[in-house]
Amino acid sequence: MGATTVKINSEFNPNYLLSLVVPTYNEGKNIIPLIEALVEILDRVIADRYELIVVDDDSPDRTWEIAQSLQENYPQLQVLRRTEERGLATAVIRGWQAAQGEILGVIDGDLQHPPETLIDIYSAVSKGADLAVASRYIHGASVGSWSGIRQFLSRGAVSLALWILPEIASRLSDPMSGYFLVRRSAIVDCELSPIGYKILLEVMGRGQIDRVAEIPYTFLERQEGSSKVTWRQYEQFIRHLIRLRFATGRGSVGTIGRFLRFGIVGLSGVFVDFLVLWLASQMLGFSITAAKTDLGQLEIFISKIAAVEIAIINNFIWNDLWTFRDASIKQSGFKFRLLRFLRFNLACTIGALINISLFIGLVKLGMSLLLANLIAIVISTAWNYLINLKFNWRTS
Numbered sequence: 001m002g003a004t005t006v007k008i009n010s011e012f013n014p015n016y017l018l019s020l021v022v023p024t025y026n027e028g029k030n031i032i033p034l035i036e037a038l039v040e041i042l043d044r045v046i047a048d049r050y051e052l053i054v055v056d057d058d059s060p061d062r063t064w065e066i067a068q069s070l071q072e073n074y075p076q077l078q079v080l081r082r083t084e085e086r087g088l089a090t091a092v093i094r095g096w097q098a099a100q101g102e103i104l105g106v107i108d109g110d111l112q113h114p115p116e117t118l119i120d121i122y123s124a125v126s127k128g129a130d131l132a133v134a135s136r137y138i139h140g141a142s143v144g145s146w147s148g149i150r151q152f153l154s155r156g157a158v159s160l161a162l163w164i165l166p167e168i169a170s171r172l173s174d175p176m177s178g179y180f181l182v183r184r185s186a187i188v189d190c191e192l193s194p195i196g197y198k199i200l201l202e203v204m205g206r207g208q209i210d211r212v213a214e215i216p217y218t219f220l221e222r223q224e225g226s227s228k229v230t231w232r233q234y235e236q237f238i239r240h241l242i243r244l245r246f247a248t249g250r251g252s253v254g255t256i257g258r259f260l261r262f263g264i265v266g267l268s269g270v271f272v273d274f275l276v277l278w279l280a281s282q283m284l285g286f287s288i289t290a291a292k293t294d295l296g297q298l299e300i301f302i303s304k305i306a307a308v309e310i311a312i313i314n315n316f317i318w319n320d321l322w323t324f325r326d327a328s329i330k331q332s333g334f335k336f337r338l339l340r341f342l343r344f345n346l347a348c349t350i351g352a353l354i355n356i357s358l359f360i361g362l363v364k365l366g367m368s369l370l371l372a373n374l375i376a377i378v379i380s381t382a383w384n385y386l387i388n389l390k391f392n393w394r395t396s
């Protein structure tokens with residue numbers, strides 16, 4: 001599905017407080033217990049004033065047919081069987097287009113989102129939040145029994161979102177959540193252009209979301225069926241982030257330009273670091289190319305620290321004069337510049353520690369040195385950039 005845009009109808013039926021969409025693909029074994037649990041829970045709080053909408057993409061295991069068989073007992077259940085389109089995000093939007101409720105929501109169809117949490121999510125919106133999101137990353141929440149790699153990929157995705165869309169992703173601890181409710185009025189006037197899996201980013205990026213609430217939950221193990229996540233979803237996720245970056249406009253081109261400048265300055269720092277190490281080796285008489293160097297030699301240790309520090313000074317000067325020029329001219333004067341330098345130095349030192357620990361951690365998990373180093377560099381660079389953007393030069 002390309003850049004099709006969709007609008008949500010502003011009209012709703014006042015008899016319906018909530019329309020909850022359940023996207024499904026081969027969830028034949030999960031759909032009955034899920035619908036039963038949702039009905040049981042919602043009947044307690046808003047009986048007769050909600051609807052459930054299963055949007056199934058013509059699953060080979062005929063999830064749609066199983067869901068339809070429930071309709072006799074549950075008149076509040078709609079089932080949409082799509083044969084022309086596929087994809088989680090578009091399924092959710094299609095469900096919302098058919099919805100009648102004032103509040104719109106989504107929950108996975110695989111029982112990984114505990115249905116009981118819905119009560120707290122609903123209560124947050126009914127108390128005034130525009131958006132209430134179930135989060136795996138706040139106090140009282142957990143990702144359950146995820147492997148180290150899965151946790152790492154999830155955190156990596158959050159970091160990437162923070163880096164490309166800081167003003168959107170930083171509003172939530174779990175911007176990747178697929179379990180949330182949103183007030184219809186917050187998304188009616190915008191053109192949604194869903195792609196991939198992350199419908200929440202689309203809602204945050206294009207909607208008029210003022211008040212946000214987060215509710216902790218534990219992501220449950222899948223008992224039946226299998227995950228539909230493939231590498232394609234990661235690729236779509238990156239395309240989605242970039243598309244939103246440009247679509248939301250808020251300093252979009254400027255932000256990418258700034259990050260590129262930060263990257264160029266970073267590369268100049270690598271060059272300076274090498275240059276200083278080489279100069280020191282000439283002056284102090286050690287070799288930078290020989291194998292099996294004794295790292296216990298004090299002059300090498302001091303030279304490396306000097307090389308790093310001089311590279312940091314180099315990077316600071318260029319970042320202050322060029323990358324973040326707009327922000328630094330607002331706070332001119334030696335005292336402010338010195339403060340910025342000290343903060344930059346601290347952030348880079350922490351960045352270097354993140355870099356080294358990630359590298360060691362990933363290698364211990366069995367990753368190759370090359371991949372581990374690449375990931376460690378990407379994440380520590382994102383850290384350096386974001387921390388400096390938000391807390392040092394404070395541009396946005």
Ligand SMILES: Nc1nc2c(ncn2[C@@H]2O[C@H](COP(=O)(O)OP(=O)(O)OP(=O)(O)O)[C@@H](O)[C@H]2O)c(=O)[nH]1
Binds near residue numbers: 025056091226
């Ligand atoms: N309609 C529709 N639903 C989908 C599609 N892909 C996934 N889903 C549903 O979306 C929900 C989440 O998908 P999962 O594959 O479980 O993804 P996940 O929960 O983020 O990841 P895992 O932890 O690996 O299960 C499930 O209810 C899926 O059945 C799709 O292309 N169309």
Ligand SMILES: [Mg+2]
Binds near residue numbers: 108110112227
């Ligand atoms: Mg799942």
